[in-house]
Amino acid sequence: MTFTQPTIDLTAVSPLLALLATAIFLLLLPLFFRSAGRALLAFVAVIGLLISGVCLFRIPVVPISGFDRLLLLDPLAIAVHGALLLAALLTLLISLNRVEDEYLNYGEYFSLLLFSLIGMMIVTSTWNLLVLFLGLELFSIALYTLAGIRKMRADSVEASLKYLLLGAFASGFLLYGMALLYGASGTLQLNEMMLGIEADASTLALIYAGVILLFIGLAFKAALVPFHMWTPDVYEGSATPVSAFMSTATKAAAFIVLIRLLAHSELAIRFPWPQLLIVLAVLTMTVGNLLAIHQKNVKRMLAYSSISHAGYLLVGLTAASSSGDQAVLFYLFVYTAMNIGAFGVLSHMGVSNADERVDFESYRGMGYRSPFAALCLAVFMFSLSGLPPFSGFIGKLYLFSAAVEKGYVALVVIAVLNSVASVYYYMRLVVNLYMRDPAEELSLPRANAGLKAALFIALLLTVLWGIYPSLLTDLLAGISRPLP
Amino acid sequence: MPAFEGINMSWFFFILFAALAVGSAIAMISQKNPVYSAVFLIITFFAVAGCYYLLQAPFLSIVQIIVYAGAIMVLFLFVIMLLNLRKEIRLPLHGPWQVAFAALFAAILLLQLVMFILAAVPTFHSAPGHGALSGGGEPLGLLLFTKYIYPFEIASLVLLVAIIGAVVLGRKKLPKEF
Numbered sequence: 001m002t003f004t005q006p007t008i009d010l011t012a013v014s015p016l017l018a019l020l021a022t023a024i025f026l027l028l029l030p031l032f033f034r035s036a037g038r039a040l041l042a043f044v045a046v047i048g049l050l051i052s053g054v055c056l057f058r059i060p061v062v063p064i065s066g067f068d069r070l071l072l073l074d075p076l077a078i079a080v081h082g083a084l085l086l087a088a089l090l091t092l093l094i095s096l097n098r099v100e101d102e103y104l105n106y107g108e109y110f111s112l113l114l115f116s117l118i119g120m121m122i123v124t125s126t127w128n129l130l131v132l133f134l135g136l137e138l139f140s141i142a143l144y145t146l147a148g149i150r151k152m153r154a155d156s157v158e159a160s161l162k163y164l165l166l167g168a169f170a171s172g173f174l175l176y177g178m179a180l181l182y183g184a185s186g187t188l189q190l191n192e193m194m195l196g197i198e199a200d201a202s203t204l205a206l207i208y209a210g211v212i213l214l215f216i217g218l219a220f221k222a223a224l225v226p227f228h229m230w231t232p233d234v235y236e237g238s239a240t241p242v243s244a245f246m247s248t249a250t251k252a253a254a255f256i257v258l259i260r261l262l263a264h265s266e267l268a269i270r271f272p273w274p275q276l277l278i279v280l281a282v283l284t285m286t287v288g289n290l291l292a293i294h295q296k297n298v299k300r301m302l303a304y305s306s307i308s309h310a311g312y313l314l315v316g317l318t319a320a321s322s323s324g325d326q327a328v329l330f331y332l333f334v335y336t337a338m339n340i341g342a343f344g345v346l347s348h349m350g351v352s353n354a355d356e357r358v359d360f361e362s363y364r365g366m367g368y369r370s371p372f373a374a375l376c377l378a379v380f381m382f383s384l385s386g387l388p389p390f391s392g393f394i395g396k397l398y399l400f401s402a403a404v405e406k407g408y409v410a411l412v413v414i415a416v417l418n419s420v421a422s423v424y425y426y427m428r429l430v431v432n433l434y435m436r437d438p439a440e441e442l443s444l445p446r447a448n449a450g451l452k453a454a455l456f457i458a459l460l461l462t463v464l465w466g467i468y469p470s471l472l473t474d475l476l477a478g479i480s481r482p483l484p
Numbered sequence: 485m486p487a488f489e490g491i492n493m494s495w496f497f498f499i500l501f502a503a504l505a506v507g508s509a510i511a512m513i514s515q516k517n518p519v520y521s522a523v524f525l526i527i528t529f530f531a532v533a534g535c536y537y538l539l540q541a542p543f544l545s546i547v548q549i550i551v552y553a554g555a556i557m558v559l560f561l562f563v564i565m566l567l568n569l570r571k572e573i574r575l576p577l578h579g580p581w582q583v584a585f586a587a588l589f590a591a592i593l594l595l596q597l598v599m600f601i602l603a604a605v606p607t608f609h610s611a612p613g614h615g616a617l618s619g620g621g622e623p624l625g626l627l628l629f630t631k632y633i634y635p636f637e638i639a640s641l642v643l644l645v646a647i648i649g650a651v652v653l654g655r656k657k658l659p660k661e662f
Binding site: 003004005006008020027066067068070071106108111112115118119122128130131134135137138141142144145148149151160 | 645653
């Protein structure tokens with residue numbers, strides 16, 4: 001055997017390379033500039049994100065696959081990369097706020113954030129199970145560390161440990177599933193799995209078992225009921241910007257892989273997906289909403305709300321159509337903007353690392369003391385509960401109408417009922433903001449420029465996508481089934 | 485599986501290693517002292533590595549020794565010593581039905597295993613095009629640096645992130661405000 005140098009398509013990997021270079025630069029920056037503060041680090045990280053975004057924009061629209069088909073850049077991958085970059089950008093900006101100061105001053109914080117972003121981008125742009133697993137571990141390990149970065153707090157360490165242990169479990173399921181699929185089909189490419197194998201009963205049994213185990217592993221990452229147990233504790237214990245990133249970006253990555261798993265016609269046709277997905281969607285929505293109602297802590301409320309939103313996304317997935325996939329992508333974008341925005345206001349409320357002030361009572365009378373932040377929070381709550389004219393409403397409309405098109409009327413009725421029930425707990429917060437007097441004199445420090453910018457961008461996108469959804473739908477029009 | 489033409493040396497060693505693996509595995513689970521168990525587990529790993537070697541997979545055999553007998557066993561021993569297990573704690577059995585259920589499920593598992601071995605339907609396809617892999621390290625290296633360069637690089641990133649994570653979480657003193 002002789003060594004032939006592999007041809008590497010640099011255009012295809014340029015967004016990843018830009019992020020990688022930035023992440024390593026961020027690690028080294030505090031070494032040479034001891035005075036490098038958080039502002040400089042975040043500034044460098046934002047520049048890296050923007051360069052990566054430009055590189056992404058330059059990738060041609062036609063699907064390309066590099067590295068001997070291990071890398072795949074189709075419209076679905078490029079769209080979700082956009083959503084992931086948006087999530088990372090907003091997270092970086094809200095990280096600039098002064099809460100939880102000493103812990104977010106490391107160059108490592110920003111570096112790990114970018115590494116997890118790289119992992120998510122790798123995961124969402126491949127058919128290959130090996131690459132999928134490695135990317136998943138890359139972003140998971142970065143997130144385990146980020147969850148525990150406030151290591152002087154017991155709840156943060158608990159969050160990190162819980163996430164690590166359950167995540168390791170999920171990886172076990174995932175690997176077992178991959179091993180079975182590989183054993184049964186002899187290929188690691190998810191889209192070629194059913195080609196060229198004689199479908200006798202024992203092979204099919206192996207394939208089914210593999211697919212189910214793979215699905216369970218991904219359901220852990222996407223926090224679907226009954227694999228959601230870790231979510232509230234982890235979101236509560238992590239630093240607020242980290243929770244914001246986990247709730248949006250991880251969900252986006254996991255859902256794209258689910259789409260790839262389900263959209264592959266052969267595996268999808270032979271497997272009773274719709275029944276399974278309907279049960280999971282109803283469970284996820286209902287359990288998430290019911291548990292959210294009783295929460296006294298806003299961060300936990302948002303954690304349960306994120307579970308219920310995963311349920312709404314499953315409704316779009318059940319449709320198993322091009323319009324369903326587009327609706328899922330649309331909702332992922334919308335959810336990223338409004339949810340990170342809501343977490344941003346939460347990080348603004350905290351006065352110190354010891355006192356995050358995340359209970360509902362702390363928000364009483366906030367509308368008069370901090371009008372802009374309160375207005376933003378109110379808009380995000382309206383949008384999360386799915387009220388028009390905000391983008392959350394349009395997003396749910398697309399998801400549910402895609403399911404109705406395929407005849408899942410009962411499922412959509414349950415989803416709408418759930419959505420109505422969720423109005424209660426979102427509005428409870430808004431009532432506290434405007435209609436109740438503050439319990440104590442609360443003095444909020446001025447929001448810094450980064451947080452203001454993040455809130456402004458999130459507010460703008462939430463309103464704009466609600467009024468002109470075509471701004472976003474035009475970008476997603478290329479996503480179609482069956483995927484190349 | 486190489487066809488063993490009758491009884492020869494490698495057949496003899498294969499049986500030896502296989503018996504050693506099974507024997508030390510049984511010894512491992514029947515020991516009361518966890519450190520003894522760990523040592524028997526090491527013997528099992530070495531015996532399995534010997535089996536791999538005789539099945540003409542020298543690379544796999546070396547990896548087995550480095551990864552399992554080396555890295556993973558050190559972790560096991562660390563945990564055992566950290567936990568500082570002194571005396572065996574006997575947990576009480578919850579009535580006779582527990583024993584009965586345990587026996588029943590063990591019997592079912594055994595039956596399944598026996599049936600699976602007897603049926604031995606070759607369901608698992610061998611991976612195409614990887615036949616050269618059994619030779620040793622060189623074809624593997626070539627594959628890693630050509631066809632699988634992308635996952636290879638991602639794996640190096642995973643290791644880098646794991647190191648960063650360990651340093652961040654393990655660092656005692658917080659750096660002062662820069």
